[in-house]
Amino acid sequence: CSSAYKVLYFIRRNVYSSHSDVLKSLYISLVRSKLLYCSQLWSPSCLKDVTRIETIQRRMTCFLVSSPHRLNYRDRLIDLQLLPLMYHHDLRDVLFIIKCLLSPPDNFDILQYVSFSTHGSRTSTGKLKVNFQRTSTMHHFYFNCVVRLWNTISSHCLDLTLTYGTIKRWLYAHF
Template structure:
């Protein structure tokens, strides 16, 4: 697989013992689909297809069950598939974001046993007090950054990330300079995106002594975050 953003890339043949290797546009690595253009569309499609099949199985087998049983089944068997590895991947396009959210919206109909076209799904999701999967991915990425920041995992921050030297009332003392990019592939990759979320968190979240406490403190702030006009998504 040749990773490039060029419209007409220079492609070369690779071979092992005279056998030409098949060229792939995407490949699964540790459960995450990597595409040759570094977009997350292929991964989102595979993830939602798998989660939808699991949700379909639950609808066929748990239809007579209570809301509590259906909710537990969704949270135990379906949503982990939609969140797996989201510390590393997170789509920025509305199409991919909505594609993933659609599975949870269908799950809300399943739990409420309400498949009427006239029923709005958003109130169903809110009644269940489910956070959007987009907010969950933001929290997962921010939590990983917290662990890196305070040496709770064996990952070092890249050298180009520097603590911000400008003072502001909205900063919490652990702010980093936002990496800039003219290319979405980098601008929405893990570190630029995680820094953007991290810098918006309050001091009460980033100064807690454990990752679990961080999740509890950071989630309300992440729910209130709004995407700046210059960005596709946070």
């Protein structure tokens, strides 16, 4: 967080542009990229960590919008066409799973950790489940969280017969 704050304040001090598009692209490329780097490994779970990370984006949206005190945070995000950082974390998690399912890497087999549900009901079509693990350390494992997230998204967004780009566009529209 501290390096993201440093870059954020560097932008605020040194960039004298009145165009919010320029400032937004600087924020996305320099600050948000630091906050989302390897988010699959360190995604925050405590509320205080989530709040700390969201505070950085709150401050930048105040800076980007011309009249920040008239708009609340949600309206500023809508105005700037940005997602809250935690939604962006969730989106990246789902996209990681989709990418691993569509084109599996050589050194990582995702199907060791998750599998598709084989129940015969209509609602279980396309749902994921976590493969059973005996150790207690697996209880808070990354794939447990991602499977819950995957199963909350409607199945037409997660049609694996489509291309990765199409699924990504549908997910951005969903979030």
